[in-house]
Amino acid sequence: NLSGATAVGFDGVAATSFTVNSATQITAVAPAHVAGAAAVTVTTPGGTSNPDDPQAYFFYAASPSLAAVAPASGTTAGGTTVTLTGADLLGATAVRFDAVAATSFTVDSATQITAVAPAHVAGAAAVTVTTPGGTSNPVGYVYLAPPTLISLVPDEGPTHAGTVVTLTGTNLTVTTEVRFDATPVSFTVVSPTQVTAVAPAGTDGPVSVTATTPAGTSNALTYTRLPAPGI
Structure with missing residues (x-):
């Protein structure tokens, strides 16, 4: 019984516009309203629909x-x-x-x-x-972008700790960790392309050096610990 509708209301606020599509359907544009439920009513020459009908509520969602x-x-x-x-x-x-x-x-x-x-x-x-x-x-x-390593200078040193190694590469600005194999070491970020790190002590032989940032872990480069000379 929607034919001849003269008004559509949302809690008493008139719809911005509405179109009567048929005796059973109306398309309406909701007006501005505070967040929460609003009772929707339709007025025709025969009267106004029941605002307490639980199926006649429109929910206004607050903007996220x-x-x-x-x-x-x-x-x-x-x-x-x-x-x-x-x-x-x-x-x-x-x-x-x-x-x-x-x-x-x-x-x-x-x-x-x-x-x-x-x-x-x-x-x-x-x-x-x-x-x-x-x-x-x-x-x-x-x-x-993920970090990459290009070179280590020097790329070899003694088995004792303390050699300062310069790591050159890309995307190193936010380096969070430098490792020699599984050992984290102290380091300083010099620039987006350079980090200096202090090599730890270890047995002679090659170790893998990597740099880690929030974007991931770099490729590994090899640093070689050299045995002390014997006399």
Whole structure:
């Protein structure tokens, strides 16, 4: 009995517009409203529909917002699990890194989503969440290219500790660890292409040297410990 409808209301607020499609259907544009449930009514020459009908409620979702993403960086290959915190995240239908959809995501609560970052070129990306209430503000995430090593100078030294070795390569700015085989050593980041590290003590022979950043672990280069001369 919707023919001849003269008004559609959302908690008494008139719909922005509406079209009577048939005696059983109306298409309406919802007006602005605070978050929460709104009773939808239709008025015709025969009267106004029952606002207490449980099937005649429309739910206004608040716009989602993001406060942080942690960690705030990861590898260009994707696969980093990140935690997004914010508000009004329930019902999320999409998480995007720039325009690229997250590999997967889980809505943990109204204030937290866990997502897996997709592959992306190196550089900054804007992370957003979409819900029925709209799309959130962006938060920044940085894609880091994996580190590579090109040379070690010197590439050999004594079996005792203390030799300062210069590692040259690429994408070393955020190096978090340098290892000689399985042994982590002290190091200093000099530039995006250079790190200095102090070789540890060990038996003579070759060891593998690697550098690790949030984007992964580099290729290995060989450092050789030389036995002390005998007399």
